Amino acid sequence: MTGETRWLRLRAFAGEWFVVLVVAFAVLAAAGGYAAGTAHAAPGTTTERQTVEHWAVGGEFGHSATVTRENPVFEVGETLEGRSTYFVGASPILDGTYRVSYADPTGDAEPVDVTATATLVLSSTGESATYWTDRERLATTDATLAPGETTSVAFDVNASRVDERATDIQQGLGDTAGEVTATISVAVNATGAVAGSEYPVSYTQSVPLTIAGSTYGVDAPGPTSEAATTQRTVQVAKSYGPLWTVGGPLLLLAGLAGLGALGAAYRRDEPGLTDAERDYLAFRDERAEFDEWVVRARLPATIRDRECADAESLADLVDYAIDADVGVVEDAASGSFYAVTRDLLVVYEPPAEPDVVSPLAGDFDALGVTTDRDPDEDLVEGVTADSGPEADDDGKAPPPDSPTVEAED
Structure with missing residues (x-):
């Protein structure tokens, strides 16, 4: 089929369905204009619940061990700090600290009262049961912190004595089948104010203490924090996907282009065919048939x-x-x-x-x-x-x- 023949067929189709095409392109342009206007010009608003942070307390573990016994490598009195492994024979006592900080993102928070308590927890656990738990308070501290201030709770743990304590409990209970673990837990409790009312915040962070014969290891986690928060309702602009933001303008352009083409054809009297053109197309159909x-x-x-x-x-x-x-x-x-x-x-x-x-x-x-x-x-x-x-x-x-x-x- 030549280009001229295809053009005649296109004109014949446009002439036969001219009104339908005008309506279709008008609807297309209206839909595209509505989508484009909604997505870009007047997106409207919607209600959302937002979390507002008023103040927060957080903390982080620090640990070290001082060499107290002679050995071939380290000098007596030397401090080993921040290591993942320490030696029971050379430095059996772990010196730990937990530093608590107070942050005020709003800039208008009042001081808070903070209590931090460090506890040594020994326990024997199985797949679905805890056989026994032994707790020993190591240290506690109380402080009132202004925004940006910090306080610390210091504690020490003798690794060899922890191992002996776990062995004594196991023997006294008849050697339970669970795995014995040692953990140093710090519980932080803070009380401050939010919108004139008292607001408590609490959290617990733990560090495992692994004792394996002549060494013990400390796997300290990273810093953590807990915030005093409230919920509020806000009006935000609606967001739309590409179907609205891109598809809308494309539909608008397609509809306007179609209407423009039909209008130009109408002014040139092109929709529909002359008798000669209609006869020629009929002949072309018969020739192909x-x-x-x-x-x-x-x-x-x-x-x-x-x-x-x-x-x-x-x-x-x-x-x-x-x-x-x-x-x-x-x-x-x-x-x-x-x-x-x-x-x-x-x-x-x-x-x-x-x-x-x-x-x-x-x-x-x-x-x-x-x-x-x-x-x-x-x-x-x-x-x-x-x-x-x-x-x-x-x-x-x-x-x-x-x-x-x-x-x-």
């Missing part, structure tokens, strides 16, 4: 010398050719169609191709594709009145494979 019945040939000029009749359409000519058991010949030179019998020549003159300038005409040329058939392709030089296949049982002749040819002087 009956392509298998048509043989393209270059006929001699004397073909018109015999008695001649005109067919109203290509379909009429094909019907006659089937009844007469002859083929339909398209003259490659003139474009006329013939059904040649011994007594009569039936001719169909196709309508002339309209003088249409199509914006689609160059589509295939730009791609290097040719849609028109080669006028010299599969041509037969002459056709006699005896050409054509025999009819089948229904009286209809199958499409001719090729005509019978004879030389013309």
Whole structure:
């Protein structure tokens, strides 16, 4: 199909469905305009619950061990700090601290009362049970902190005695089947004010103490904090996804472009076809429908010398050719169609191709594709009145494979 033909079909479709297309493009533009305006110009607001932090307390572990016994590596009195492993023989006592800080993100918080208590916890646990727990308070501290101030609770743990204590408990209870663990826990309790009312904040942070023969390890966690918070309701602008923010403007542009194209076509009287254009499209449809019945040939000029009749359409000519058991010949030179019998020549003159300038005409040329058939392709030089296949049982002749040819002087 050439670009001109496709352009005529497009115009025919636009003419037949002009009102529907106008409504469709108007709806498209309205929907796109609404989506674009909603997403960009007037998104509106929605209610959200927000968490407001008024003040917070937090803390972090610190630990070290002082060498108290002679050894080949470390000097007596040397402090080993922040290590993951210490030595029971050289430095059996772990010195720990927990530093508590008070933060005020709002800038108007009042001082808070803080209590920090360090506890050594020994326990034996299995997969689904805790067999026993032993707690020993190590140290406690109380302080009143202003924003930005800190306080510390200091404690010490003798690793060898912890190991002995765990062994004594196990032996006294009959060697329970659970795994024995040692943990240093610090419980922090703070009391301050929020909006004129007392507000308590509490949390616990722990560090495991692993004793393995001649060494013990400390796996201190990072800093943590707990805040005094309240909830408030606020109005925030609605947010929209790409379906609204991108799809809306695209729909608006598509709708306006379609309306503009229809309006321009209407002003040029292009929607719909002229009678000549409509006849030409009808011929093109019939030519495609009956392509298998048509043989393209270059006929001699004397073909018109015999008695001649005109067919109203290509379909009429094909019907006659089937009844007469002859083929339909398209003259490659003139474009006329013939059904040649011994007594009569039936001719169909196709309508002339309209003088249409199509914006689609160059589509295939730009791609290097040719849609028109080669006028010299599969041509037969002459056709006699005896050409054509025999009819089948229904009286209809199958499409001719090729005509019978004879030389013309």
